[in-house]
Amino acid sequence: GQQVMQIPQYQHVQEGEDFTTYCNSSTTLSNIQWYKQRPGGHPVFLIQLVKSGEVKKQKRLTFQFGEAKKNSSLHITATQTTDVGTYFCGPDTGRRALTFGSGTRLQVQP
Amino acid sequence: DTGVSQDPRHKITKRGQNVTFRCDPISEHNRLYWYRQTLGQGPEFLTYFQNEAQLEKSRLLSDRFSAERPKGSFSTLEIQRTEQGDSAMYLCASSPYRLRSSGNTIYFGEGSWLTVV
Numbered sequence: 402g403q404q405v406m407q408i409p410q411y412q413h414v415q416e417g418e419d420f421t422t423y424c425n426s427s428t429t430l431s432n433i434q435w436y437k438q439r440p441g442g443h444p445v446f447l448i449q450l451v452k453s454g455e456v457k458k459q460k461r462l463t464f465q466f467g468e469a470k471k472n473s474s475l476h477i478t479a480t481q482t483t484d485v486g487t488y489f490c491g492p493d494t495g496r497r498a499l500t501f502g503s504g505t506r507l508q509v510q511p
Numbered sequence: 512d513t514g515v516s517q518d519p520r521h522k523i524t525k526r527g528q529n530v531t532f533r534c535d536p537i538s539e540h541n542r543l544y545w546y547r548q549t550l551g552q553g554p555e556f557l558t559y560f561q562n563e564a565q566l567e568k569s570r571l572l573s574d575r576f577s578a579e580r581p582k583g584s585f586s587t588l589e590i591q592r593t594e595q596g597d598s599a600m601y602l603c604a605s606s607p608y609r610l611r612s613s614g615n616t617i618y619f620g621e622g623s624w625l626t627v628v
Contacts, residue, residue: 407553434616443602443619444554489553492617501546501553 404428405491407502415510420477422505424490433473435464438504439486447475480509513537515620517603523626524593531589532623536605543586544617545578546602547571554602554619560586561608593627600624 404427414420424433432451436444448457450466450473457464463476477484484507491501516535524530536543541562546554557576558568562583572578575593580586590597600622606615 432615436619443600443621446616446618449616491553492556500556504553506551 405500405502407490407505409505410503411506411508413508413510414480416482417479420480420484420507422475422488422490422507424473424475424502426471428471430470430473433466433490434492435473435475436489436501437486438489442486444489444501477507480507482509482511485509515603515605515618517601517620517623519623520621521624521626523628526595526627527592529589529591530593530625531587532601532603532625534586534588534603534605534620536585536603537618538584540605540607540618541583542606542608542615543580544604544606545586545588546604546619548600548602548622549598557588590625593625595627598625598627 406425408423412420432449434449435447437447438444448459448464450464453470454468455466461478465474467473473490475488487504487506489501489504515537518533522530542559544559545557547557548554555571556569557572558578559566560580563580575591578586578588588601602619602622604617604619606617608615
């Protein structure tokens, strides 16, 4: 079945530093979604990527889908304390497998 | 409010009791999903429906768990004879479904927290 790995599991940064999380799939994806979950909250949809090599930006967030559609990344420029939370990739809604990545927990120190 | 709603938001129950959670999806979404999440983990897929048909069930879903979506709108997730290991947040989500690969974004409800004591 589909396996989705996310790295790192945890990252602690100083406010203003950049942050990147990576999502790697064992199989080719038809699409990928990114979600953010604040402590005590529920996953909130951020973006969907569909095309090979696609890059999308939302203010300080940059999302990328790999050329082979087997990996994706989320990069945050100049982190702020409001970026604190866990970032999840997945799932591929074009397939029967509906697996989320294990998430990357971001802690931002003021 | 046009988002996914779940009820109850919190439930404390004694081991061995049955519990039922309800989910009302976004009205135009024909897919409905149930996930379970424990602290520090990502959402684990349990099952999903397309309209009233239950299309897939995870092997995580033991015989004590049953989900229904009788009219293709709201859904219920019942856990019978609860165990302490069932303590988790149960997330419902919904999405539209189109044949093309884009647009089938999953939107989550706020979750139902279950504590089994």
